[in-house]
Amino acid sequence: MTSTTPERRPRVSWEGLRKAADTLTTPLLPDDYLTLLNPLWSSRELRGRVEKVIPETEDAATLVIRPGWGWHYEHRPGQYVGIGVQVGGKFQWRSYSVSSAPKRSGRTLAITVRAMPEGKLSEHLVKGLSPGTIVRLATPQGDFVLPDPPPARMLFLVGGSGITPVMSMLRTLDRRGTMGDIVLHYSSTTPERMIFRDEIADLHERHPGLIFHARHTDTDGIFELAASDAGLDAICPDWRERETWACGPGPMLDAAEAHWEEAGIADSLHLERFSLSLGSDGGEGGSLSFQNSGKNIDVDGATTVLEAGESAGVGMPYGCRMGICHTCTVTKISGTVRDLRNGAEFDQPNEQVQTCVTVPVGPCVLNI
Amino acid sequence: MAIADVKEYCHLTPEEVEQIGAELDAIRAEIEESRGDADAAYINRVITTQRWMAAAARIGMIVSSPMDKKVRGPVLAASTVSLGLAKILENMEIGHNVMHGQWDWMNDPEIHSSTWEWDTAQPAEQWKHSHNYIHHQFTNVLGYDNDIGYGVLRMAREQKWHPVNLGQPVYNALLATLFQWGVALHDLDIEAIRKLEKDPKEMRRQLKQIVKKGRNQILKDYVLYPALSGKQWKSTLKANATANLMRNVWSYLIIFCGHFPDGALHFTEDELEDETRAEWYLRQILGTANFEGSRLLHIMSGSLGYQIEHHLFPDLPSNRYPEIAVKVRALCDKYDIPYTSGPLHQQYGQVLRVIHKLSLPNTMTEDDKPPTGVDITVEHGRRKAEERQQRRLEIGGWSRSAS
Numbered sequence: 001m002t003s004t005t006p007e008r009r010p011r012v013s014w015e016g017l018r019k020a021a022d023t024l025t026t027p028l029l030p031d032d033y034l035t036l037l038n039p040l041w042s043s044r045e046l047r048g049r050v051e052k053v054i055p056e057t058e059d060a061a062t063l064v065i066r067p068g069w070g071w072h073y074e075h076r077p078g079q080y081v082g083i084g085v086q087v088g089g090k091f092q093w094r095s096y097s098v099s100s101a102p103k104r105s106g107r108t109l110a111i112t113v114r115a116m117p118e119g120k121l122s123e124h125l126v127k128g129l130s131p132g133t134i135v136r137l138a139t140p141q142g143d144f145v146l147p148d149p150p151p152a153r154m155l156f157l158v159g160g161s162g163i164t165p166v167m168s169m170l171r172t173l174d175r176r177g178t179m180g181d182i183v184l185h186y187s188s189t190t191p192e193r194m195i196f197r198d199e200i201a202d203l204h205e206r207h208p209g210l211i212f213h214a215r216h217t218d219t220d221g222i223f224e225l226a227a228s229d230a231g232l233d234a235i236c237p238d239w240r241e242r243e244t245w246a247c248g249p250g251p252m253l254d255a256a257e258a259h260w261e262e263a264g265i266a267d268s269l270h271l272e273r274f275s276l277s278l279g280s281d282g283g284e285g286g287s288l289s290f291q292n293s294g295k296n297i298d299v300d301g302a303t304t305v306l307e308a309g310e311s312a313g314v315g316m317p318y319g320c321r322m323g324i325c326h327t328c329t330v331t332k333i334s335g336t337v338r339d340l341r342n343g344a345e346f347d348q349p350n351e352q353v354q355t356c357v358t359v360p361v362g363p364c365v366l367n368i
Numbered sequence: 369m370a371i372a373d374v375k376e377y378c379h380l381t382p383e384e385v386e387q388i389g390a391e392l393d394a395i396r397a398e399i400e401e402s403r404g405d406a407d408a409a410y411i412n413r414v415i416t417t418q419r420w421m422a423a424a425a426r427i428g429m430i431v432s433s434p435m436d437k438k439v440r441g442p443v444l445a446a447s448t449v450s451l452g453l454a455k456i457l458e459n460m461e462i463g464h465n466v467m468h469g470q471w472d473w474m475n476d477p478e479i480h481s482s483t484w485e486w487d488t489a490q491p492a493e494q495w496k497h498s499h500n501y502i503h504h505q506f507t508n509v510l511g512y513d514n515d516i517g518y519g520v521l522r523m524a525r526e527q528k529w530h531p532v533n534l535g536q537p538v539y540n541a542l543l544a545t546l547f548q549w550g551v552a553l554h555d556l557d558i559e560a561i562r563k564l565e566k567d568p569k570e571m572r573r574q575l576k577q578i579v580k581k582g583r584n585q586i587l588k589d590y591v592l593y594p595a596l597s598g599k600q601w602k603s604t605l606k607a608n609a610t611a612n613l614m615r616n617v618w619s620y621l622i623i624f625c626g627h628f629p630d631g632a633l634h635f636t637e638d639e640l641e642d643e644t645r646a647e648w649y650l651r652q653i654l655g656t657a658n659f660e661g662s663r664l665l666h667i668m669s670g671s672l673g674y675q676i677e678h679h680l681f682p683d684l685p686s687n688r689y690p691e692i693a694v695k696v697r698a699l700c701d702k703y704d705i706p707y708t709s710g711p712l713h714q715q716y717g718q719v720l721r722v723i724h725k726l727s728l729p730n731t732m733t734e735d736d737k738p739p740t741g742v743d744i745t746v747e748h749g750r751r752k753a754e755e756r757q758q759r760r761l762e763i764g765g766w767s768r769s770a771s
Contacts, residue, residue: 024426024592026584027485032478033423036416045477084475089408091475136477319475326482327475331761352482352765367761 031069039134043070045324046137048083050129051108056195060114060161061126062099066107067137073106075140077172078165078245078272081111082138082320085121085129091136092121093319093327097165097247097272098140099196101172112195114161138324144245144272150178151243155236157256158186159248160193165272166247167196170203170210179207183236187215187223187248211236225259232259240265247272286360290314290368291333299360305330305337306355314368316355323357330355335364369740370510370526372638374650377740378705388703389646392680395695396762399684403473410687411462411471411479414667418457425451426593429607433600440600448607452614453668458487459619460670461686467496468764469683481765488548488615489585491577493769494555500764502750504682505757508627508655509635511746512753515627516634518543518550519559519750522726524634525737526746529729536727547616552578559749577769618668625715626675628722629657630736631708636744640756648760652679653700658693658709665712666690676707683762706738 021030031042040049048065055061065083067073075081075098084091100110115126146169156166163186173179188194194214204212213235215223225232232239240263246256253271260269285300288308297312306328309316319327323341329352336347337358345361346353355366371377375385428447432440463486465471471479485492498514506512510526517523520543522533543550556574560566589608594601626632633654643651656676659669666673666689674689677696684692700707718736725733 023584024588026588027487027581028419033419036419036423086408086474086476088404089406089474090403093475324477325475326472326477326480329472329482329765331765346767348766348768350759350761351767353767 040066040068042068046070046139048109048135048137050131050133050135052131053126053129056112057114057193059126059193060112060195062110062112063125063129064108064110065135065137067109071109071137073103073109075102075109075168076145077102077169078145079140079142079168080144080165080272081109081140082136082322082324083111083125084136084138084320084325085125085133087121087124091319091325091327092124093136093138093321093325094121095138095141095321097142097168099164099167099171101168101175103175112161112164112167114195136325138320138322141322142272144247144270146172146245150180153181153238153242154183155239155242155244156182156184156186157244157246157248157252158184159252160188161195162247162249162252162272163195164247166245167199169245170200174203174207179203180209182207182210183213183239183242184210185213185215185223185235187217187252189218190216225255240268243268243270245270245272284361286335286362286364288312288360289363289365291365292368301338301359301361303359304340304356305353305358305360305364305366308360309355309366309368316368318356321356323354326354328355329353331367333365333367336361337364369735369737369743370524370634370636371654371740372636372742374635374639374647374654377654378650378703380650380703384703385644385646385650388699388705389644389649391699392646392649392696395692396681396684399681399688399692400473403685407685407687408471408474408476411466411474411685414457414461415479418454418462421450421457422454425454425611429593429604430596433597433604440603444603444607448610449614451608451611455487455611455615456618456668459615460622460672461667463487463492464499464670464672465686467492468500470685472683472765482767487585489552489578489582490548490554491581493766494574494577495551496764496766497768498555500682501759501766502753504679504763505760506640506753507652507679508633509637509640509651510744511637511749511751512640512756514554514557514750518554519557519748520550521723523628523722524746525726525730525735526634526744527726528745528747529726530748533727536723540723544617544620545613547620548612549582552582557750563749619670621716622669622672624719625657625659625712626672627656629708629710629715629718630722631706631738632657633737633740636742637751637756638742640753643757649680650705652676653696653705653707655679656708657715658707659712659715660709661712663690673712676709681762683764 018030025033029044031044034041040047047068050063051066052064053061080095080097082093082095084093096111096113098109099112113122113125115123144165150173158166200212204210246253246269256269257271260266287296287298288305289296290309290312293314295312295314297308299308306316306318317328319325332351332353334349336345337353338345338361340357340359375382425447428443432443463484466479466484467481469481472481477483503513503515510524520539521536522529557566561571589612590605593608594605597604635651639651653676656679658676659673661673671686671689672678674693677689677692681692697707
């Protein structure tokens with residue numbers, strides 16, 4: 001970006017140069033040709049190259065990815081990124097928390113993935129991805145983040161692969177030397193499946209302020225927050241005074257939410273539930289009819305068509321859930337929808353709409 | 369003469385027609401299920417080849433400009449041909465097919481019908497409306513499909529003759545040379561503008577898009593690249609004009625062979641009435657013509673030598689049309705449905721004959737098409753048909769931008 005301050009002499013920026021070259025490559029972009037030389041030389045869509053696949057446990061691996069042009073390495077510790085991988089010719093998108101600490105001078109980012117029994121893509125990421133593969137990336141998202149400066153006392157409640165965003169936070173605290181009074185309660189089925197267990201033990205060695213409670217649920221059972229002997233009060237008596245971040249399976253988050261609400265301090269609990277926070281104004285909402293599945297639902301102007309369809313029980317296609325990958329595109333037969341990213345309205349019959357970033361404005365009929 | 373009812377024309381019972389529809393649906397399902405890595409690799413390979421050809425051509429013209437004439441000549445000639453072929457590939461096998469949504473299944477935001485913009489004067493959005501929707505939905509229905517002569521030529525005996533048609537051989541030559549500009553204006557619906565029926569707001573919106581796109585195309589080919597060639601600007605300008613001409617004439621030729629050979633039939637608007645999906649399939653087969661040739665010829669024609677298969681399954685990947693064609697042909701043999709095909713020169717020969725014959729009134733010439741029944745005459749202009757049929761989804765998506 002060129003600066004507008006008058007003292008500065010105007011200089012030719014790399015971005016500006018590429019923009020000027022647009023006129024030579026129109027209707028394509030210079031990047032479309034530069035990728036012929038190096039697949040990372042494009043900021044048209046964020047791309048990355050898998051540099052390393054580091055096995056963490058038997059079923060989890062850390063992918064070290066070298067992002068291409070346009071990536072700013074400015075994710076906040078705790079945020080997640082969308083990653084699109086071509087499997088069987090088709091890009092499949094999922095979101096994963098960044099486990100590496102943000103570094104402006106960095107050249108790579110790391111995500112840690114656990115292969116899920118039902119998850120075709122996670123299985124592929126952990127076991128089938130070879131270094132050198134080009135993947136698509138989406139900018140970091142999410143408000144499950146560490147404030148700067150961090151609060152003096154923190155509690156992390158973690159279940160399984162929910163450790164990844166927390167790891168990014170811990171690494172950041174470690175790197176900045178701001179590791180304060182922290183309690184980490186981390187549940188995993190077995191010690192072998194506990195991702196980052198050695199690294200956390202090492203952090204604890206170097207920062208005595210970091211208390212680490214490991215729980216192996218196969219032998220110890222599930223952590224009951226309200227249990228009087230081994231519950232939250234036992235492992236962290238001052239939990240009510242701490243800012244808490246919880247990340248893990250849905251039921252665990254539901255239990256935490258209820259527990260904190262009961263204590264009347266829901267504000268101090270931060271939960272990670274993957275969803276896109278969209279800034280722009282929604283429409284006034286409307287009634288959605290899903291023609292082929294015969295379902296109907298009334299939603300407000302903050303509920304995307306995708307979310308509405310899912311809650312109505314329609315098998316909606318979805319991918320990145322942030323308007324990038326087009327997996328969720330469905331034909332709108334009639335009605336108007338608004339794009340939450342820019343407020344654009346689509347009011348023509350039989351238009352294709354990206355359901356993950358649009359909300360209904362009045363009644364709509366969808367072909368699904 | 370035109371067909372008012374496909375069932376009747378093919379001597380098929382309603383049950384047989386439904387059976388044909390089901391068999392075609394099964395062919396579609398089989399291809400959809402088997403799309404995979406090899407198909408994705410195919411389109412990526414074509415795109416990579418095309419971009420290297422275009423880049424090499426542009427660089428060749430610039431780099432050779434200070435060289436000795438003996439070297440410059442051959443480099444310039446090779447660059448011109450390379451650029452022309454790259455434009456042909458981009459418009460036909462890549463652009464046209466991507467915009468039909470043939471590659472949308474890959475979920476690749478860079479090879480997607482909603483984001484693709486092609487290297488020709490017409491804005492992609494307008495193409496998707498005039499071609500994907502108007503032409504593919506209303507294929508060969510007189511008065512509804514604007515591709516029957518593109519509002520410039522009289523290509524069906526049912527279209528009313530006018531003395532202006534005497535100039536057809538000339539209009540045809542002009543259309544071939546300036547094809548990209550003809551296509552650019554196609555969605556405007558000149559006929560509607562002439563009759564003052566066009567919404568002025570919509571017209572301004574469309575014109576703005578066309579001017580912006582056309583200006584960028586001209587600036588690139590006729591100002592910037594010549595300027596980069598310094599003293600040799602003239603030869604680069606000529607080379608680019610030649611490449612555009614190559615693309616114009618070739619795409620014109622291929623497209624005309626799709627619906628104007630003798631075997632491709634026309635339909636009256638009665639056919640649209642309560643037309644089932646299976647009948648729509650039949651109309652596509654009867655209204656369309658293939659041509660034969662090598663694999664390379666087919667790729668360079670945007671796979672439109674498989675025009676019948678393309679019209680049946682506009683959104684299936686073009687590299688699969690050869691295998692689909694074997695099945696469609698067998699199906700047509702089984703039910704005794706005409707399947708029009710022939711060598712390219714024969715098909716184009718018939719096109720030329722139609723163009724010349726129809727420049728004269730019907731009474732002075734003989735019809736070469738097989739007799740099909742109803743004799744009607746249609747007025748000029750495209751009838752709005754949006755409410756006549758529910759839009760088919762396989763023809764490709766279309767969304768209208770705000771400005």
